[in-house]
Structure formats: C-alpha cells, structure tokens
Amino acid sequence: MAAFGSFCLLIALVLAAYNLVAGSVALRLIATGRPARISPERLADTARRAGIAGFIAVSGAAFALVWAAFTNDFSITYILEHSNRALPIPYKFAALWSGQEGSLLLWAWLLGTYGFILRLRHKTDVKLYAYAGTILAGVQVFFLLILNFAAPPFSLLPGYVAGGAIPADGNGLNPLLQYPEMVIHPPMLYLGYVGFSVPFAFALGALMMRYPGEKWIRITRAWTMVTWLFLTCGIFLGMHWAYAVLGWGGYWGWDPVENASFMPWLTGTAFLHSVMMQERKGMMKSWNVWLIFSTFLLTMLGTTLTRGGLVSSVHAFAQSPIGTWFVVFMGIVLAVCIFTYVLQRSHLHTEHHLESLVSRESSFLFNNLVLLTACFVILWGTLFPIISEYVQGTKVTVGAPFYNRVAVPIGLFLVFLTGVGPLLPWRATSFKAIKRNFVLPVIALWVTVIVCLAVGVRPWKDGALDSGSFYALVAFSVSAAVLTAIASEFLRGASVIARQTRRNLFAATWLLMRRNTRRYGGYLVHIGVVVVVIGLAGTAFNQSVESEMGLHSTMRIGPYTLEQVGASQDSNLNYSSEFAMLDVYQGGKKIYQITPERRFYLASGQPQTMVAIHSTPEWDLYVVYEGTNPDTGLPIIKAFLNPLVGWIWFGLVVIVFGTFVALVPSLTPATAALRVPAAQAAPMAPALKGGD
C-alpha cells in the first residue's frame, strides 16, 4: 500500500505540473492570439482534464494512508507513530490528519476536491475557470512537491527497509486527539483554509485576464461563503475541543495555532463584506483583490509560523522543518500577486466614491478597518516574541493578558458596527433617519446597563478598574443594542408584508427572509455573532475551586454542592481510566451525578483528562478529575462554574443557519407573486423586493 500511495502522489505531481504548464501556455496563447500548432482551447482542456485526473491520484494516496491505518501497516513510519491496533475506528480516520505528513496530504486532497468541482463546472465561464484552475494547479504543485520530497507520508521504517521486523504495535494517536471533535475539527478547518484558495484563484485569474465586470465575484460568492462557514465551524469546534479536553476551563488561549486560524477568518470576513461594495457599486476593487490575496497568504503563514518552529505552540505535534518550503512558496505567491497587480491595476479603478461618512458604504469601510486592525493585533502579538528577540536579544511572552487588553476593545467596537452598519442607508443618511433607527437600540443599551448594574455587575473593584467586568458590561449592553437593532429591522419589514399580504407576523417574517435571503441571512449571522459575544462576556464571571476529596467530602461552587460518592476504575485495550463519582446538589436536592475521568493511554503511555460538563443556558458546571495526590491517595477535583458558555455554541448554530439562509437564492418577485393569493396581491413596497 505504501508503494501504491507513493506512486499516486508522484502521478498527482506530474498531472498537477502538466495542468500548470499546459494551462499557462494555453492561456498565454489565447491572450496573445499567437498561432500555435495545437489549438490553445484544446490544450487548456487537456490541462483541465489533467487536473481532474490529479484529483483521482491524490484521492488514491489519501485512501492508501487511511487503508494503511485500518490494516495496521506499521511498516509505514507515519502509521507506526500515529496509530495502534486498539485505536477505535473513527480515530483511524483521524490518523490521516494527526501528524504533519498526513495533514499535508489532507490539504492536498481537499485542494484536489475543490479543484475537481471547479473544473467540472468550467462551462459557467470557460476562460475564467481555466485561469482559476491553472492557479489552483500551481498551489497543488507546491503541496505535492512537499509530499513527494520533504514530508512523504509513505516513508517506510528504516529498520524494516534494512530487513528488520515490523513492530507488533504502533505508538498510538496522541491522547489529546482522541476525542470525537478531532474527527471533524481538522477537516472543517482545512476545508476553510484550503477553500480560500478558490476565491484567491478566481481573483488572481480575473485580474490576470482583466475580466470585465464583477461577475467573478458572483461566481465565487458561494465558494467564499461556504469556505468561510467551514473555517468558522472549524474554529468553534477547535474551541469546544480545547474546552472539553484540555481541562483548564477555557476555550481560547491565544495560542499561535489558534491565532493562525483566526487571522484568515478576520480577513475573509472583511472580504465578504467589502466585496458587496464592489458588486453593487464598483468600489474598493483593489482593496478586495488584496484582501483575498492576504487571506490566502495568511492561511499559509499560520502553517509557516507553527510548523516551521518559528513560534512555540501547544500544537507541537505538528512541527517539522517544512517552514522553509512555505516561506519560499509565500514569497513566490506574493511576488506573483504584486507583479499582476502592478501590471493590471488600471483595470481596478473605482467607479464610484463614498458620498458620506455616515452611510452603509462607510460602515463597510470601518468594518473592514476594524477587522484588519484585529488581524494586525493578532499577527503582531504572534510575531512580537520573534521581533523582540531580534531587536533586544530577549524573547518575551505575548499571552492572553495582551490580547485581552488590546483585542477585546477592538472586538467590542466591531460588535457595535455589526449593529450600526445595517441600519444605515446606502449613499448618505439624514439626522432624522439616524434618530428613527437608533432610538430603540440606544434605549436597549441603557436598560441593559442598568439591569446589569442592578444584578451586581461591577466594573470597578478595590479602587481599580476590573477590566473583565467592565468589558462584560459593555459587551452585554452593546449586544442588547445590536439585537434590538436587528430585531427592529426584521419587524419593520415583516409588518409591511403582513399588512400587504394579510399574513400573521411569523409568516410575514418567513416570507421577508425568503424574498431577500442574502440580506436577512446576513442579519441572522450577525445575531449569531452577538450571541457568541454574550457567551464570551460570561468569562468575566468564571469561578473555580480545587480540592482533594475523600469519600463523602463536599465542595461548594456557586449554587451547587458536589459530594464525592465513590471512585472507580475501568480499562479496555486502548486505555485504562479512573473516575470520580460526584453527586451534585442544588438547594439540598440531588439533581444529577457527574463523573470526571482521567485516562491513561496504553500505547503512548500518556495520561489525559476527560472533563465532565453539565451545561445549562445559565452556566456550565465543569469538573476535572486531576488525578490523585501521591501523598494522601485522595482524588483532586477542580470545579469551574463558567457562565454563558452554552451561548457560544448556540451562537454558532445561528451563524450556520444564517449562512445557509444567505446561500439560498431569494424568491424572485415573480415567484413571490405566485405565493401571494391573487386577491391579496398588492404592489410590493420597494423595500421588500427580492434580489440582493
């Protein structure tokens, strides 16, 4: 299987290289109109077919690696290091992305899959797709070069090659990765990372060919949104994994790898917003092109930083010396982007300018500004240890306190814009309009401030500013304002429809959303973001307590009392475990039992905590069995009461739903009319017409 996998990778490289070279030659011939022996169109089509065949070859390699994991082929070094016989079946799949070589193969396979879909849909616009396909082939060549020469996933054990025996069992998967989310978190994240290659390829291709109009944006809109959604889900699944597995009670530690995933998300989000300006008004063309270039480069930068060993990360299981490859590739990509931009920048001149500082267009601009500042802060924080070492010879740590102080205010300003932006009309606004749209949100803001103060949120403690509580207060109040603003937008539109079609408000809201899915899907995404922010703000009120707990000893946290009623042990072929059984009482009444666990994985010889979490909308009771005190033999239990964490995960659900709504085509006015009974059909107010 190792030989088959290696062969597939080699074939895939040859095919991708052919796609790149033949595609480039064909497009050059088409662009210059120079006569050639072979028709450039046919040459381009052979390149496209090579791309499709390349996908099959990479799929073969991915299949070979998974098959090797399933058949316990420990003659392959990668399988020996990342799998073992007793590993449960879902984690055998996870072995594909649990190490450097496998995750690069996953990257190449996903890139191949995206390319495959793109090449099948080439009839949408043959020339533009040919450009995009050729650029994707260039990216694929890079990954396949690494897979063939720098980080081959099918390399055999040196001892086995020398005629030695194959080890009876593997070293097993890193225990941190043996958690259900790890089966879907990395593929989601990679789908996001890799997916941004597609809008990048279209943007670069459109610029190279001086593609007329903004059609390429419409073509890539669904790609970009789906990619963004994958990246969002990947990031949140990673947060949930960290929360449930690492056992420190948090979900985001500002680790360089987390930062690496967040940066392209920020620029991608900025792109999704600003691209609307180009689509609708022909503005910000250069800006958009550079946003998508930057997003693509940032997906590469994250890998370069963490896997190249430039910055230390808890994700150390993925380090290797391939950083140089990435640096060189990024340099080449940047050079191509700059060269193309300089050559074709006249094609990107803006058609209109902003008319007012207070308008929808300006809000997009400010939104982009804030998103990019946030991205800069994170990049800066991630790189500062390296810069500091270079400048003053000493490395410093840039941890959570830095980001909390710098990034949180920026994030809150962004939430504020989330509410303000959609309330502003295009072009310009009037004082009257501002007053009309903002009265309710401002009232909601101040009511929330008062309520928060009344229930005990204090931004000032011991004569000093308590930044956590202060930011939480701001977050709650701004969130309330934004939710009110969005809700009033829905209500305004729905009440007009309800009047015109004599439907109830709920049905009218549904129709409103269907008539302009893009707009109201976007609002739903904003609601999801606000719900997430409310959940994040709850961190300021986390409580924790740690104690050794003998039988029937108790621990109090918040309204709960935990009583240790026993401890037990279990084992299977993969791990042995010990766990504590804790009865949870509230108001003197037992409400449930919780069983935090500590596992010891046999193959790797590493311990791992399995946190017990009981979630309610109000808070999570989060209990960690940290092990036993070697002196007393008593279990050490750490309990956290984390308010509002469930809101974060619920916010993701709303974001996903909103994105799906935005992806669904709006009802056309004609279709909409069919859905309104003839007797009730009335001329639609312009504000409620379909389309985007």
Add this chain to the structure above:
Amino acid sequence: MAFHAFRFWTRAVEITALAVAICFSMGASTPTSRLNTLSHMLMCQCGCAQLLGECDHVGCPDRDTELSMLSTGIAAGMTDQQILDSFVAKYGATVLAAPTTKGFDLVAWVAPFAVFAAALLGTILLIRRWGGLGGKAHSAATLVAESSDPADRERLERIRRETGSDGGF
C-alpha cells in the same frame, strides 16, 4: 441638519461619559485575591504554555514552586511590581504573560493602537477627499436632476435604483 447631528452626538457622548463615571463610582469592593490576579500575569514554566493561575497539571514540577514564591512575596508585603521583578530575575522575561510597558516592549502595546488610529485617520481623510464631508455630498436624485447629459442621467438613475433601500445586505 449638520448642527442637529452635532448636538445629538455631543449629547450622546456626554451621557455615555456620565454613565461610565456612575458605573465606576458604584464599584463595590469585593476583595480580589492578589494571588489570583498575579498568577494570571505569569506563565507556568513547565512548558504547558498556560498561565500560572490556569495550569492544571497534577504533578506539574513548576506550578507549586511558583505559586509558593508568589504567596511568599505577598506575605512579605512586596508590591506587585517587586514580585513580578523577582520572577523575571529568577525565570527570565518569558515568565511574564505579557510584555512590560518599558523600553522596546512598549512598542507591543502602542503599535496596534497607532496602526488603528492611522488607518482610521486615513479612512476619514479619504472619504473627505472623495467629498463625503463639508456639504459636498449630493443625493443621487439631486444629481439626476442637475445633470444635463442624458447618459449621465441614465447612469445616475441606474445607481439610484441599484442602491436604493431595497438593496441587499
């Protein structure tokens, strides 16, 4: 309109400032543990890349030592800065969870805000240059009426239609 808008925003800023002042003055003082605060300003040195106050490894070789050093410093009446300095002297600058505000480290704190301020200023100046301020803005309807060229009128009318309030999100 400009005057009204100015008065509105001025009043909004005044109310906000007043409210923030009230919020702060209402601050109740539940005693915060200095140990907890300081342990979140330091990194655990066991290599787990976690804050000292959040390191949860049983048998961590450094957590207890650091926490005990912290408790000793607090008990000895040392100031926060003196305690942090003693940690830096023992473990090096990487023990601090964030850069200090002295010397080159200050750049870490200043740069983000400087970049944001510069970008904000640049954006505002750009919009001003485009005629967004100073009463240069015209509504599309006005422009349509003012324009004498039929092609211009048609184009402006199209813009007005496309960017009307029925526009997408």
